[in-house]
Amino acid sequence: MTALDWQMLLPYVILAGAAVILTPLTAFLRNRSLTASIACVAFAGTIIACIVISPLTPRSVTPLFTIDRFALYFICLIAMCSLSAALLSWDYFRGSEAACGEFFIFILLSTFGAATIVSSVHFVSLFLGLEILNVSFYVLIAWRRLDSGGIEAAMKYLIPGAVGGAFLLFGMALVNAELGTMRLSSIVSRLVAPGTASLIVTSGIALIMVGIGFKLALVPFHLWTADIYQGAPLPAAMLVATASKAAVFALFMRYFYPILALHVFASSALTAMAVASMLFGNLLALRQKNLKRILAYSSIAHMGYFVSAFLGGSRFGVIAATYYLTAYVVTIIVAFGALSMLSINGKAETIDDIRSLSVRSPWLAGAFTIACASLAGLPLLAGFFGKFYALAAITRSGAWTSAVTLVVTSGIGIYYYFRIISAMFERSEPSAKEAGGGATRGATLSAIVLSFAVIAVIVIGTLPAPLTGLIALIVGR
Amino acid sequence: MMLLLLLIVPFAGGFLALAAQRIGKNAPRIVSLAILLVELTLVCSLFFSGNHPIRLSFTQEWIPRLGISFHLALDGLSLALIILTAGIGIVAIASSWNASPRHPGFFHGNVLWTIGGIIGVFLAFDLFLFYLLWELMLIPMYFIILLWGDGSSRAAGIKFIIFTQVSGLFMLLGILVLYFHAGMASHVYSFDYDRLVMHARPAGVLWWAMFGFFVGCAVKLGIVPFHAWLPDAYCAAPPAGGILLGGIMSKTGAYALLRFLVPLFPAESFSFSRIAMVLGVVSIIYGAAIAIAQTDLKRLIAYSSISHMGFVLLAIGAWNEPALQGAIMQIVSHAVIITALFILADCLEKRLHTTDMERMGGLWEGAPRMGFVMLLFALASMGLPGLGSFVGEFLTLLGSFRHSAVITVIAAASGILSVIYALSMMHKVFQGPPSHGRAIPDLSLREATILGVLSVVIIGAGLYPQPIIAASATPCATLQPAAGSASTAPPIAGARP
Secondary structure, eight states: OOHHHHHHTHHHHHHHHHHHHHHHHHHHHOOHHHHHHHHHHHHHHHHHHHHHHGGGOSEEETTTEEEOHHHHHHHHHHHHHHHHHHHHHHHHHTTSTTOOTHHHHHHHHHHHHHHHHHHBOBHHHHHHHHHHHHHHHHHHHTOSTTOHHHHHHHHHHHHHHHHHHHHHHHHHHHHHHHHOOOBHHHHHHHHHSTTOOOHHHHHHHHHHHHHHHHHHTOTTSOTTHHHHHHHSOHHHHHHIIIIIHHHHHHHHHHHHHHHHHHOHHHHHHHHHHHHHHHHHHHHHHHTOOBHHHHHHHHHHHHHHHHHHHHTTOSHHHHHHHHHHHHHHHHHHHHHHHHHHHHHHHSOOSBGGGGTTHHHHOHHHHHHHHHHHHHHHTOTTSHHHHHHHHHHHHHHHHTOHHHHHHHHHHHHHHHHHHHHHHHHHTSOOOGGGGGSSOOOOOSOHHHHHHHHHHHHHHHHHHHOOHHHHHHHHHHHOO | OHHHHHHHHHHHHHHHHHHHTTTOSSHHHHHHHHHHHHHHHHHHHHHHTSOSSOOEEEEEEEEGGGTEEEEEEEOHHHHHHHHHHHHHHHHHHHHTSSOOOSSHHHHHHHHHHHHHHHHHHHHBOBHHHHHHHHHHTHHHHHHHHHHHSOTTHHHHHHHHHHHHHHHHHHHHHHHHHHHHHHHHHHSOOOOBHHHHHHOOOOOHHHHHHHHHHHHHHHHHHTOGGGOTHHHHHHHHSOHHHHIIIIIIIHHHHHHHIIIIIHHHSHHHHHHHHHHHHHHHHHHHHHHHHHHHHOOBHHHHHHHHHHHHHHHHHHHHHHOSHHHHHHHHHHHHHHHHHHHHHHHHHHHHHHHHSOOBGGGOOOOTTTOHHHHHHHHHHHHHHTTOTTSHHHHHHHHHHHHHHHHOHHHHHHHHHTHHHHHHHHHHHHHHHHSSSOOSSSOOOOOOHHHHHHHHHHHHHHHHHHHOOHHHHHHHHHHHHHHHHHHHHHSSSOGGGGSOO
16 A cells, blocks of 8 residues: 555545544534534545546556546545535434434445445455445434334335345355456456356356346336335435445446446346336336335336446447436435425425425425426436437437337326426415425525535536536546 | 527526516516517518528537537528517417416516527527427426416326427437437538438438437327327417417427428438328318317317318428428418417407307307407418418418329318318307307407407418518428438429329
């Protein structure tokens, strides 16, 4: 470990160091605002560190990590999600018994886990990162100790998480037994070489795909998603929706990209999973009344879009999927930010709770409309260009089944997104004033996060050129 | 720069109208009327600036990685349609002058944004920009239907947005297939119209691309298998929204067929032209036949619109000079007719609080002027010689006869259906025993002025159609060889001797 190596690990040092320092500090001082500010500074520091060290990339640090621009981009994205989650949780928990500083430590730890995943080049670091992420999520989801819904959600995350982890481990073991290495890059290069497709390796890859399928919530491994979104506290659900999926998807893109071209089995299985995700995600969302469940099913559908965009196996597809993922993450921050602001002063569970919201708080209604419209892929918003880019990548690879599925299922999606929008703009009835989720006071931090995210959704939707340029740069190759 | 201004004025104007609500209840409509007058002045100044044929263009890099540029261009066809759009927009705002919608600022903002999107579609020469604006105009329109429509507006709005969005995505799929197909052939990936038009090589997959594009256009036009959203949306929308939908938004579908579909997919659309003509005739007959059975005035107008748009598709399917000129005449005159009919329906609804024709009758007594205007536009709707729609239908039939006599004969014969629905509408509303106890007040000065202007236009277009034909003749001539050059045989050669 040279000094340069330590410098390359700066984002990790900041995240882990902050968590280590904050643990005793929070235990003894019990000062929530101090913990929160240090955590937020750590997230900001992580982003700055990523930018500072980016000229030195790529560099392998120990056999376990390779820090390159692709990893740094995703670390930045994840840190932004965590920062937003931290700021939202400040307002979200305020005044409740759950308002204590430890929440921020677990956000730090989960960010650390996610950041480990995106730069790992070894089964060991990958699995460690995944487990750090999972364990901190169990705590974050069950944060409201007295809320049975939260406990239930945490159990439902624990069991598929553990099962998915077991599948992943077994798959890794099989691949390692046959190929004799745990370095991802050498595994990939050996798989790409002809004549290695033995039964053991193929089943190992299949098991790894099941494990990743659980993490990404692709159909048929999606069953846990809706309950987690519904039961978890909103900031924690937001992290599950953004940071964890971005991290796993980054890893997935990096290593499955070369395999896809050669392994017909892997690519056809993934196509089937992606098509099924688009279909079932959108169909299951149709009948939901709970907003968070709708977002959960819509996230399953979106995973289907990302995976099919990337399945073309080309650089174009990777850029498209990364762009769409970024657009999606920003949009989800808007959606969860609006929901969490709404639930501070009232209830924002079902569509009925936000009926005639445009009368009570037009700005929040506007923000949530923008989130829904961006998820639906309406023009001048991030989701529009994302969907356009994804469809372009699919068209380029000539995957007509995926293309037509995307078009048709987007149409299904329009229905539930616009059901939410039309409910918000419904004419006010006298009783509507009494319903929950009115104008929010004292949620300055959430309001700031929300405004930044809304601006980002509009800016990267209207002027996507800088972001696509950046992504093309980080994807390289 | 001028073209950019044409696009910016309505969009910026929308925000201005939104902000004007703070000043007073009437401020937004005054602002939006002023904005549209400015827009109309700008286009007319281009028209009278002299140097014909007009060909302006504006290009700005946007997303160079994908070959997307902000490319606007204007020729006679776009110019004519933008003048039409601005004019109909003014009429739409003026016609609902007395209606006081809730949130007038947001209402007029949405009206202006819709108009901006439509004008953008007529200007866009980059296919990505075109698609973006094509989708963009739907959102304010959706809000107009949802927020200011009648009781069934939620269902109608959702139906409208799902139909148009899904068809839009199919259109995007078609555009993307063409983009990659042309890009792989020439190694220059670009969404630019001028570049893609050069790529005219028949290939199997391009037929499906063409079909996807056609679906997008057909839904906006309201061609028969794709029309299910149309009557609901037309009827649920507030009067101004109905005018925008029927008067100009449906015309973007016709424009996209004229400007993009045939020139970009010449060979494919040639092989599709017979199907398109058949769909056109089916729409003519179906729309007219269903219109006969309607008891609701607005639904009758909506179905008659399907029938008229069938003529446009028939003309585009035939694709020769008389037919194309007929299509453009039909576009202009139908925009005027449906606007006038929607205004009349709105006048009746305000006075009687219903659009059910069973509850009308004998209104001529109290409102002869209204009856006269209704008669004029009913006659225009059935294509009476001397009125604009006659020129359009006549030229269309003339052009399509060269292509297929059978289809033309059927289309011409179905004209009798339009006579039935137009006259029965006239009869049910203004003739017969008065079923509504008291006489209704006749047209007010404002209503009479608006309808008077529209009447002058429709009569003028019928007696002296030369300006419209002249304005569109050059583009017709330039569009045509684009189609003829690459197809195995020019469309006209398909005519039977």
